[in-house]
Amino acid sequence: MGRAKKRNGYSTPTTLSADNTEPKTIVSPEERTKALASSFDAEVRPLIDLVDKLRGYGLDRDINLPAVAVIGDQSAGKSSVLEAISGVQLPRGTGIVTRCPLEMRMKHSEDEDKWEGKIMYKDKHDMPHEEVILNRESVGDLVRKAQKEMTDGATGISDELITLEVMSSDVPDLTVIDLPGIARNAVEGQPFDIEARIKNMIRQYIQRQETIILAVLQCNVDIATCEALKMAKEFDDEGGRTLGVLTKPDLLDKGAETGVIRILNNMEFTLSKGYVIVKCRGQEAISEGQSLKHALDVEEDFFRSHRHFSAMRPSQWGIPNLSERLSRELKKHIKKLLPELKEDVRRKLLETEKQLHDLGEDPPQTASEKRQMALQMVTEFINIVTALTTGQRCDDSKFPPIINNLYSDARRSFTELIKTAEEIQPDTKNHKLRTDLQKRMEASRGREFCNFLGKFELVESCAQEYISKLEEPALQCFSDVHSMTTEILKIVAEKCFEKFPDFAQRAKDVIMKTRKETNSECKDEIQRYFKMENLVYSQDKTYGVEFRTEEEKKRKEEEEEKETETEERGKISHSDRFSF
Known part of the structure; x- marks a missing residue:
């Protein structure tokens, strides 16, 4: 496959389209991301803004809102995928890094020089926090700070949501919710039931039919043992709401590529929405200062030059294609659920109006009233x-x-x-x-x-x-x-x-x-x-009265006995007199 002329530092190769009938020009990852964000902006943004606004009002506590929930086993690469999509570096490390649900609201901007961010959350004392983020490099530290203030210590987890808003020219119009990775065993300082608590948190999101499940799976791990896929299958047996994302293809053992391709072609664990494979930058690349934009170029070169993966359709790999799939799926999902969502909002509005009516007249305004x-x-x-x-x-x-x-x-x-x-x-x-x-x-x-x-x-x-x-x-x-x-x-x-x-x-x-x-x-x-x-006290009235009563009763009984004896003697004397 030959290379075309370079533009803006990226090569512009050509390849066959998905149906293998005509050549298709492959643009650079940066251009592809911008084109994606621009093409979806007019149609997707109003729908996502609507759902974000309803969630911001706290309506998600009363009705189920459409969402994309990102789940995966511990260290499966969830945060790496999200930072590649959003362009901001999220907390990384070993063990449980994501310790609270993180809602990422990404908004595309036509201004190439514009970057805005904001983080919102409530700490463990239920105090609201809101902070404007001045640069994308500080996002990771602010998320860690929020997680620390929302949980007990450095190892706890919380069900409360952190909301991160990012507006930039290199992000798509998309909102996703990143959930803690599924831990197998509790480490020092963590609750003994950490696995059950994380699974319960994940279930709260993925059991809703309104939620699209983004299951992140490692290529170099037996997919049959992936807890994330098991949980997705539990609530979405036919895979109609689940999109699989395979990560870390560069860590595959030789000869294992065939099995991964079978998964990507839906020949192993079938998902209606299928799978996408991505390669995100690792810790070594981060240490060397590799930018997220350059990581997209590295990813493209990896798949195009790989002796097995290069034969796949372009739509099956890459962060830009994953962003496109997510935006398209979320748009379809919201449009499908809009009538039901409207009815749920109307029903909740009626319930709230009834409660307001039951409360009676408006509260008084003046101090006297x-x-x-x-x-x-x-x-x-x-x-x-x-x-x-x-x-x-x-x-x-x-x-x-x-x-x-x-x-x-x-x-x-x-x-x-x-x-x-x-x-x-x-x-x-x-x-x-x-x-x-x-x-x-x-x-x-x-x-x-x-x-x-x-x-x-x-x-x-x-x-x-x-x-x-x-x-x-x-x-x-x-x-x-x-x-x-x-x-x-x-x-x-x-x-x-x-x-x-x-x-x-x-x-x-x-x-x-x-x-x-x-x-x-x-x-x-x-x-x-x-x-x-x-x-x-024996001289009180009660004691004296009762004592005299008993004495009087005893005296009367004795008198009655004497009278009875006298009468009996008289009868005997009378009978003796007449016996002669």
């Missing part, structure tokens, strides 16, 4: 809580029926406490109890006079045993009612202040703070009562 509204909400809260604690029902439909159970549930807890007290209370008529008390009295006798009762301390200790058994159930009853009341108060606060979530949260914070403060105070008060009850 704000105070008035706050006072009204607080007053409503106080009135409802007061009614609930006195057993009144709240029939307002905005409050769940469960709040009306407060009074009845609290009474049920008190009833259980009374039942427990009755079960614990000693039965003074029980013969066993009397015998036990008698034995304890005999054992504690000392210098008492005859007919005197046992020591007072013995009676006091028996009463204290009964009282101490009631303390734990009483505290448990308090805890149950206290917790129940707190939960009901939080529900009421949430509904009373639902128009203002921050206000509702503040009210719940006050409720929890009050609960914490009153919890120990109430427990101390209950325990104080039990300490008072432990001081057995």
